[in-house]
């Protein structure tokens with residue numbers, strides 16, 4: 316929560332609170348001056364001039380209140396939008412380094428909900444929490460101070476009643492509301508389950524006791540549901556009564572206390588009307604506190620979840636003092652051992668593998684032998700538990716992460732195809748590729764037919780659903796080929812292809828001047844240009 320509050324623009328938030336407080340005070344002053352004006356007019360003064368200051372006050376406070384409210388809303392929303400943009404950027408900034416290894420435990424839906432729902436929930440932090448609390452303190456405190464100038468006793472009563480309406484009532488309502496909501500949710504769930512059971516098992520019930528037992532259980536749960544609804548209605552009635560009744564008490568107390576002063580000649584009747592109505596108007600200061608108490612729990616929980624995500628440690632980090640990226644693109648795995656988090660056996664144990672600069676190496680082995688793990692280590696998605704992986708002779712952990720990843724192009728077993736155009740998907744490989752370059756690479760991987768049917772600007776469907784699995788795999792391959800990376804890491808690029816296409820793709824890769832490390836289950840399709848490395852799962 317503290318981290319979220321730190322993202323608010325301090326001076327603007329403070330100004331919004333001050334404007335909100337001034338709006339409330341203007342409202343109270345408008346009531347006070349109007350009351351004094353009516354009382355003054357009822358005394359039939361000899362000339363209207365004596366009422367001029369009050370008439371001016373009515374106009375002044377009436378107009379200022381509208382202008383202040385407008386400016387305050389403008390500022391509050393500005394602060395909110397800026398804060399949300401910062402929170403969202405901060406979350407994404409922290410999310411990106413976590414990918415892919417540190418996010419494998421998080422389900423996609425949870426992530427989406429954190430990034431979207433929780434960040435949206437935090438939008439309320441100014442409007443629903445900070446501003447109402449600040450306004451209550453500032454406007455409430457000022458109103459009590461001003462009232463004390465007229466009647467200290469009335470000011471003390473006002474302070475007490477503001478505390479009741481701003482703290483005691485919302486706190487009690489929030490606690491009781493939580494209990495009522497839990498009871499209502501349980502009763503609703505029981506009624507829904509009973510109804511479903513009754514309908515689904517109707518033949519069984521009818522052949523038994525005619526459904527009497529099931530109906531009795533449903534009846535009990537319906538009673539509980541009704542009781543929960545009554546409790547919620549009672550709570551709402553009590554809070555409404557407090558919201559309406561407490562200011563009334565304040566008004567009566569002010570009339571009585573200041574009225575006593577008027578009777579004793581210590582003050583004038585104009586002040587009696589002004590003070591009493593001003594006290595009534597001052598209760599607007601705590602008007603937003605009830606909603607703030609209810610919102611606080613949700614906002615605190617959302618802030619906690621966003622913070623947890625932000626506090627998660629990436630699986631790999633940039634070195635404190637990175638070395639310059641070497642010019643060579645040879646990859647080497649030296650005595651590499653890695654156990655995935657949560658796994659009982661290592662995925663790789665003591666792996667030695669050399670992929671010289673410009674070499675074409677095919678990694679084969681049974682399912683689960685650790686082939687994809689080798690590519691993940693080369694990409695520095697993870698670091699080995701023991702041993703090292705080098706690029707151009709330098710340990711990957713000593714090189715800047717972004718630079719390493721820009722040197723490597725990776726195509727996954729099932730590449731991520733976005734719900735975008737064909738061209739948009741390909742330009743993930745190289746953002747400035749021309750249309751001609753896109754057509755050429757599509758032709759290289761045998762997707763010229765798709766390009767002709769769909770067009771470069773054709774939409775490939777959500778997740779690439781308008782393409783076959785083999786076409787999606789070749790979109791991933793085309794992306795890798797397009798990139799300017801010096802090393803291609805390809806995870807089963809020919810898995811879904813027929814023999815002719817497989818031969819064509821392997822030939823294309825063998826002719827590529829770059830270093831290629833590919834995973835395949837079909838070593839028979841490789842010709843003499845490929846070095847084959849066999850990987851066996853550690854015993």
Ligand SMILES: Nc1ncnc2c1ncn2[C@@H]1O[C@H](COP(=O)(O)OP(=O)(O)OP(=O)(O)O)[C@@H](O)[C@H]1O
Pocket residue numbers: 419655656657658661662680681682683684685686687688689
């Ligand atoms: N994120 C992970 N968490 C835990 N264990 C994992 C994880 N990723 C892979 N493993 C385990 O590591 C081992 C090697 O997996 P890997 O994906 O590297 O195998 P593979 O040779 O590429 O298999 P396939 O040919 O089936 O794709 C497997 O036993 C797998 O269950």
